[in-house]
Structures are given as C-alpha cells and as structure tokens.
Amino acid sequence: MRKKILNSSRYDVIVVGGGLSGLTATVALSKCGLSVVLVDRDPAEKVRCADRDGRTTAIAAAGRAMLDALGVWSALANQAEPILDIRVSDGHSPYYLHYDHREVGEQPMGHIIENAHLKRVLMDTVEITPLVERRNGSEIEILEVGTGDVSVVLRDGARLTGCLLVGADGRASQVRNLAGIRATRLDYGQSSMVFTVAHEHPHRGVAHECFLPGGPLAFLPMCGDRSSVVWTEQTEVAKAFFELNDNDLADALSHRFSDILGVLSIEGRRWLYPLSLVHAEKQTAPRLALVGDAAHGIHPVAGQGFNLSLRDIAALAEEAVAAVRLGIDIGGPEVLRRYQTQRRFDTMTLVLATDAINRLFSNDIGPLRLLRSAGLAMVDRIPPLKQAFMRNAMGLMGDLPSMLRGHLP
C-alpha cells in the first residue's frame, strides 16, 4: 500500500465529491489504510454551512453500525433520535401498517440525524484522519485513465493521480459523464418541502409516512417534541404551499395529517427539493467506481438514498481491502467487476421499488386506493412478511459487508 507523500499528488484513491457519500467514502477508505485525496467544488465553509441543507436523514440500523465502525457515531449519537416505530397510512383510510421495532429485536429501526450535523461530523473526521488530503473549491476538468493509474486535472491546473477514482459528485456527476457512463433520467414532476415542526404531544419515537394523492407526507422524529416534515406534492402545488405563511402552512399540514401529534407549529426556515430519478447504466468504468447519487439518485419515499450509498461504500471498501491483502491492484478490473456484481441487484431493486411505490400511492384512483388499503392491512396481519419488510428497511437482509455489521474489514 502506498503511503501519502506530501506534495507528490499521488494517492491510492481520488474521491470526487464531498457530500455525504464522498465524505463517508473518504473516511471509510482511509480507515482501511488507503491514502485518499477528496476533491469538492465547494469551499469547506459552504459545505459546513447549516443553512445549505435543511434535510434530516433516516439512517437505518445497518448504517448506524457502519458509522460506529468508522468512529463517527459517538459524535453523532447525542443528536440522533431513535426511530422506534413506523406507522404507514394511506390518506384518511382507517387501515394502516404499524412497524414496532420490538417485533425484530431490541435495537431501534434507525435514527434521524440532521444533515448539517452529519456533514459537520464527517468533515471533522476527515480533517483529523492521517491519510487524507482535502481539496475544497476545486472542480475536475479532465479525466485520464492509464494502464496502471488514473489522473484528474483540476480547474487550477493541479494534477492528481491515484490507483482508483471514486465518483461521488451527485446526480449531475461530471465524473460519470467524463467516463462515458450513460444514465437514465426521469423527472417526477414532484417536489418535497422540508421543514421542522414543533408539536403539542411527544412523538414517542414514531416516524409517520402518510400517502396522499400528490405524494408522501413524512413526519420524522427529532430531538425534543419536534419532527422533520418531508411533504411531497406536484411541483406547482408544492410551490404554492411553500409560499404560505407559517400559520397557514401549519393549518394546511394539520388538515392532511391525523391529530396524533396535537397542535403543530412551523420552526425555522423551509427548503424545496425538486425530485427526479437518475440511474447510471453501470457503477464502474476502468479505474472508476461510482457511489451515492452519482450512481443512483432515487425518490425519497422510503428514506433510503444515503443508506444505499453506505452499502456502496461498505462493498467498495471490502473489495479494496481484500485486493490489498492479496497484493492486487485496488483499481484493477477484478476489484471493479466484483464491486459492480455486488451492487447491481440492490441498486436496481431500490430504484424500481421506490419508483413503483411512488406511482402506486401518489394518486386518488378508487380501485388502487382499495388495493393499497387491503395491502397495508394484509402486511400488518402477517408477522413473517412484516418482519421481512422491517429487516429490509433496517438494512439487515442479505450477506452484509463487514462495515455494515459494525467492524472494519
């Protein structure tokens, strides 16, 4: 394994994109003993700025185990609210599905963390990790793949060379484009409004997902008697709601949701995220692995986008470590072939499932409404089926890489 040589600009891995996926990939690969340079086009202060990303992320149980293995969980834990139960309902139908974490064990199904906090903790970890160099405020212009290495040339003319390039530069990935990997794109015509509400009654660790004709409405438990709301509507409708004052928005929200949380009041500012699907036709090219939204930007209906990224990163780190132990090239075809094979099924399943759930539920067609209510009631009454869904949402199904089981490979 090559050690980082100061000013040499040669590394084991070049990670392009310093969002949640790129930051986590950098921490994960460096914890495995690889030298990493992380390139992001935004200055560090902008990435750290809490006002840039108002979302919270539901981290599934397996993702929490991975963040623990990477040594970041202890800094996140005091602001992470456990998800004990999930209640799924369809509009005002009396039938609903209730997932209780005790049906599959003692641990919470996941945790809700504010993205701003998550990014800050990951940035802090990157800063103190010995094998990492960070280049914020840099964008890549040229990608060159050689037989034994890969280089990127940044806008300021600097050249970085590594054995493996990790593309974590989001949905509009320039790395993906430069590598000639095609992607399927679909505009959902929906946007998610994201904001925090304080409520009269405690949430008791329950996350609510209520399917409405325009899209899903989620209440995600936060610390204190507060929840993060992700309210999806057709874009024009979402824009109109987004413009309402706090009282009118709270009234409109209460009208759509049950009174289980009592009186709602809006806290702080709001954000609006237009929704689309982006799915790369493959996750690898010579000396390149795509992770996160650069490979698969999915609908947030199931809160799984970043969890899917964590599974990419855990699989890639496992393959890289195995290659180092065998003395083979970490950016060579064997490692990338194994990575692609491992990730194909999981990615494809979630891309199709999130798209199908959104289509099935985001409408007011009578026969579909009946079918949905019957489906929710049925799953609620068949414990093995329900437990399988729960374990899947917790990321605990299948043959998991070591990091998702809570230890480094």
Ligand SMILES: Cc1cc2nc3c(=O)[nH]c(=O)nc-3n(C[C@H](O)[C@H](O)[C@H](O)COP(=O)(O)OP(=O)(O)OC[C@H]3O[C@@H](n4cnc5c(N)ncnc54)[C@H](O)[C@@H]3O)c2cc1C
């Ligand atoms: C409303 C909403 C709610 C969500 N809720 C959840 C949830 O509860 N649970 C969950 O698991 N997921 C959730 N997701 C999905 C999750 O937020 C995303 O999957 C995740 O943020 C993607 O992170 P990323 O780092 O892959 O991409 P991005 O966040 O897009 O980061 C890309 C980074 O690359 C940099 N970059 C771009 N181009 C270049 C370039 N050319 N050169 C250098 N740098 C570049 C950018 O500056 C940026 O920092 C949600 C998504 C939405 C929209």
